Structure formats: C-alpha cells, structure tokens
Amino acid sequence: MIQEESLRLAVEQPVLEPVVTGAGPTPIITPARVEDRSTTREAQPEAPPVQAGLSEAALDQKPVPTRSPFATSILGLNLSIEELQAQEAALEQEFSARFRRAVAATRETLSERLDTVFQGLKQIDENLLDELEEALIAADIGVATTQQILETVRRGIARKQINDLDALKQAIKNELLRILRASANQGVASETSVPEDVLPYVMMVVGVNGVGKTTTIGKLAQRIKAEGNEVLICAADTFRAAASDQLAIWAERTGVPLIQQKQGTDPAAVLFDSLKAAKSRGSDVLIVDTAGRLHNKSNLMAELEKMKRVAGREVEGAPHETLLVVDAVTGQNGLEQARQFLKVAGVTGIVLTKLDGxxxxxxxxxxxxxxxLPIRYAGIGEKVDDLVVFDPELYVNGLFE
Structure with missing residues (x-):
C-alpha cells in the first residue's frame, strides 16, 4: 500500500477548502477531496518538479525498494544506494539521540540511582538488591515486574552468572529487553505490513480524555501519510464538544481528510460514513477517534462493540488494530487504564505519550x-513528527547510557 511515486514525500498535498454542509446526517468532509483517488492522480502533472540538490544521474535511476525503520521520510526518492544508506545512517543517529533525550528523566531516576547504589560496593548482597528494588519501583516499573526482575537476578547470582556490578546491570538490561521484545512479538500486523488487498486498514484509537488522544491521532495520521499512504480520519467521539473541532485543526494542519458529524450523532453512523468514504476514495488507512468515558464502562463497551460490528461488516477483519493512548506521566494509573480498556475495547497496542516529560x-x-501489550508508538516531544515507532533497544539503552 506504500505508493511508488517519484518524489511523493517531497511534495506537500494542498489543503483544500472544507465543504460545510447544511443540517442533517450528511458528514462534513475536511478537506474537500470528494473525487476518486485515481481521478485525482490522473490530474497531476506527469513530471514532478526536480528537487534541489539531486543530480540528473540520480533522477534517472529507478526507486530503490530498500526500507528501514529509520527511512520513512526518504521513501520514494530516486537516490543511489550509497545516498540512501548515508541518509538512513544520519536518520538513525538523530532518532537515537532524540529517543535518548526523551527518556532522560527516567534515566536519572533509574540508572543514576543505581550508580549511586553501586558506588563503593564490591559485592552483591541483599542490601544491594533492596536498593535495586527501590530504584526500579521509583521508575514506575511496578512491583510485580520488579519482583520478576529481581528473581531473574537472584537466579543469575546463584548460577555464578552474575558476580560483579557490571554483570548485574547487564542482567537488568537483558531482562527489560526480553520483556519488551516478548510483548512486541504479540502485536498485530501494522498498517505497513498488512496485505494490500485489505483496504482500508482500520485503526481504532481509544483512551481516557486528557491523555493526548486527539494530538496522537493527528501525529499518527501525519506519520502514516509520510510513509506514502492515503489516510482518512473519522471523528467518532461525538460526545465531547471539542473533540471534532480539535481533530479538524489537525486535519487541516496535516492535509488529511476528516469525516465528522454534529455532536450527539451515533458514533457507529459516523464510522459507517467514514468506511464508505475510505473505500470510495481508495484510502489505505482509516484512523478512528472514539469516546473516552471509561467511568461509564457499560455504555462505552456497548458503543465500541457496535462500532466493531459496523467496521467488520464493511471491511474484512476490521478493526485491524486498536491502540490505547496512555499518558506516561500518570505512571501506575496508566497501567490500570490499560487493564480496564483491555477488557472493554480489546486493545492490541499502546501509544505512550509524553515520554519526554x-x-x-x-x-x-x-x-x-x-x-x-506491545508499545507501538511513543510521544517524545510536541512537534508533529515527535510520534515515533517504539524501539525496545533504544529505550533500554537510553535508560542506562
């Protein structure tokens, strides 16, 4: 579903004037791109403008299908393999630095506290393990997970595999990585790996109000669009007055169409219209906002179940992914939110916002x-491109380096 169009990502799509309809059930579409996608593409000029800095030889080459987790912003450019590799290396270095900065506060809580505990000690004893337990809990790793990590450490000590402080720190890193990788392997296929005959790929986004759900949807739409996909947003949180207005701002900012209706409309009806629009346009990905009234679980569960039935009836296997947005600042409260939404919404992955704060x-x-549950994305800043794919290795290394 990633489109192979020359210089696609170097050209911004124009933000067209919104269509404002009158009263009634007809959805408002922002921006006003109601024509079929194939028709729209035929109207585009055959020869896109030449980007400054590209040589004629580079432009004559065929697109290189190489893909890297760090190369999404340069997909589709007609660069040589060497140029692609150089840009990917630069992007990877920048991405690593940004991720490291994002976990700086947690690193100070965990790694630097461990360094203080280890300072001057020459052997591992129960007093040291008690200090280690406090450091892990202070970083909000949680009591149950902390006990599991300590049990792994004790087994390593008993087997003579951990006999100094460096080995102890490495054992902690290895266990954190094992946990994060194990959950990642349970994740569903992402929008970039789903079969091309499944269109649109439907992503439902859930979460309590105030965790940054609307902002996450806007950033997610921008990211998936930048990967070469046609994206559509569905404003199905019709109970919170500001929800649709906030999404409309993000839709205009990112140039992504938005389907919305008046406040109080049945969310399933908005989703139905959005699915029809996505199929008629040939959209690759549909991102669906939902209400965040976790305090009223029975109504929320009934609402989400109805939306899932509508989605599954219109698109095979939909929703293909249900992402829960969790504010990292809430700590253990975020864990409880995830536990509740897992029961209510069948969550398949987590977006962890405000990791940098x-x-x-x-x-x-x-x-x-x-x-x-796999951590799918992490918010590491306020900019539109500060929603990144969560990388367990970068996360753990950032905590200890």
Missing part, C-alpha cells in the same frame, strides 16, 4: 510485562 517511563515495561 516524566521520570516514570518505566511504565512501558510494566504494561508490556503485566498485560502482554
């Missing part, structure tokens, strides 16, 4: 371990 980033490990 808390010392409680260990909640990622707690959620992955106790609920076996």
């Amino acid at each position: 808390t010392a409680k980033g260990g909640i990622a490990v707690a959620i992955a371990n106790e609920l076996n």
Whole structure:
C-alpha cells in the first residue's frame, strides 16, 4: 500500500477548502477531496518538479525498494544506494539521540540511582538488591515486574552468572529487553505490513480524555501519510464538544481528510460514513477517534462493540488494530487504564505519550510485562513528527547510557 511515486514525500498535498454542509446526517468532509483517488492522480502533472540538490544521474535511476525503520521520510526518492544508506545512517543517529533525550528523566531516576547504589560496593548482597528494588519501583516499573526482575537476578547470582556490578546491570538490561521484545512479538500486523488487498486498514484509537488522544491521532495520521499512504480520519467521539473541532485543526494542519458529524450523532453512523468514504476514495488507512468515558464502562463497551460490528461488516477483519493512548506521566494509573480498556475495547497496542516529560517511563515495561501489550508508538516531544515507532533497544539503552 506504500505508493511508488517519484518524489511523493517531497511534495506537500494542498489543503483544500472544507465543504460545510447544511443540517442533517450528511458528514462534513475536511478537506474537500470528494473525487476518486485515481481521478485525482490522473490530474497531476506527469513530471514532478526536480528537487534541489539531486543530480540528473540520480533522477534517472529507478526507486530503490530498500526500507528501514529509520527511512520513512526518504521513501520514494530516486537516490543511489550509497545516498540512501548515508541518509538512513544520519536518520538513525538523530532518532537515537532524540529517543535518548526523551527518556532522560527516567534515566536519572533509574540508572543514576543505581550508580549511586553501586558506588563503593564490591559485592552483591541483599542490601544491594533492596536498593535495586527501590530504584526500579521509583521508575514506575511496578512491583510485580520488579519482583520478576529481581528473581531473574537472584537466579543469575546463584548460577555464578552474575558476580560483579557490571554483570548485574547487564542482567537488568537483558531482562527489560526480553520483556519488551516478548510483548512486541504479540502485536498485530501494522498498517505497513498488512496485505494490500485489505483496504482500508482500520485503526481504532481509544483512551481516557486528557491523555493526548486527539494530538496522537493527528501525529499518527501525519506519520502514516509520510510513509506514502492515503489516510482518512473519522471523528467518532461525538460526545465531547471539542473533540471534532480539535481533530479538524489537525486535519487541516496535516492535509488529511476528516469525516465528522454534529455532536450527539451515533458514533457507529459516523464510522459507517467514514468506511464508505475510505473505500470510495481508495484510502489505505482509516484512523478512528472514539469516546473516552471509561467511568461509564457499560455504555462505552456497548458503543465500541457496535462500532466493531459496523467496521467488520464493511471491511474484512476490521478493526485491524486498536491502540490505547496512555499518558506516561500518570505512571501506575496508566497501567490500570490499560487493564480496564483491555477488557472493554480489546486493545492490541499502546501509544505512550509524553515520554519526554516524566521520570516514570518505566511504565512501558510494566504494561508490556503485566498485560502482554506491545508499545507501538511513543510521544517524545510536541512537534508533529515527535510520534515515533517504539524501539525496545533504544529505550533500554537510553535508560542506562
């Protein structure tokens, strides 16, 4: 579903004027792209403008199908393999640095506290393990996960595999990585790996109000669009007055169409219209906002179940992914939210927001371990491109380096 169009990502799609309909059930579409996608593409000029800095030889080459987790912003450019590799290396280095900065506060809580505990000690004893337990819990890794890590450490000590402080720290890193990787392996196929005959790929986004759900949807839409996909947003949170207005701002900012209706409309009806629109346009991905009224679980469960039935009836296997947005600042409260939404909404993955603004980033490990849910994305800043694919290795290395 990634489109192979020359310089596609270097050209911004124009933001067209919104269509505002009158009263009634007809959805408002923002921006106003109601024509079929194939028709739209035929109207585009055959020869896109030449990007500054590209040589004629580079432009004559065929697109290189190589893909890297760090190369999404350069997919589709007619660069040589060497140029692609150089840009990917630069992107990887930048991405690593950004991720490391994002977990700085958690690193200070965990790694630097461990360094203080280890300072001057020459042997591993129960007093040291008690200090280690306090450090892990302070980083919001959670009591249950902390006890599991300590049990692994004790087994390593008993087997003479851990006999110094460096080996102890490495054992902790290895266990954190094992937990995060195990949950990642349980994740569903992402929008970039789903078969091309499944269109649109439907992503439902759930979460309590105030965790950054709307912002996450906007950033997610921008990211998936930048990977070469046609994206559509469904504003199905019709109970919160500001929800649709906030999404409309993000839709205009990112140039992604939005389907919305008046406040109080049945969310399933908005989703139905969005699915029809996505299929008629040939959209690759449909991102669906939902209400965040967790305090009224019975109504929310009934609402989500109805939406799932509508989605599954219109698109095979939909919703293909249900992402829960969790505010990392909430720490263990985020774990409880995840536990409740897992029961109500059948969550398949986590978006951890505000990771850069808390010392409680260990909640990622707690959620992955106790609920076996993969952390799919992490918010590491306020910019539109500061929603990144969560990388267990970068996360753990960032905590200890």
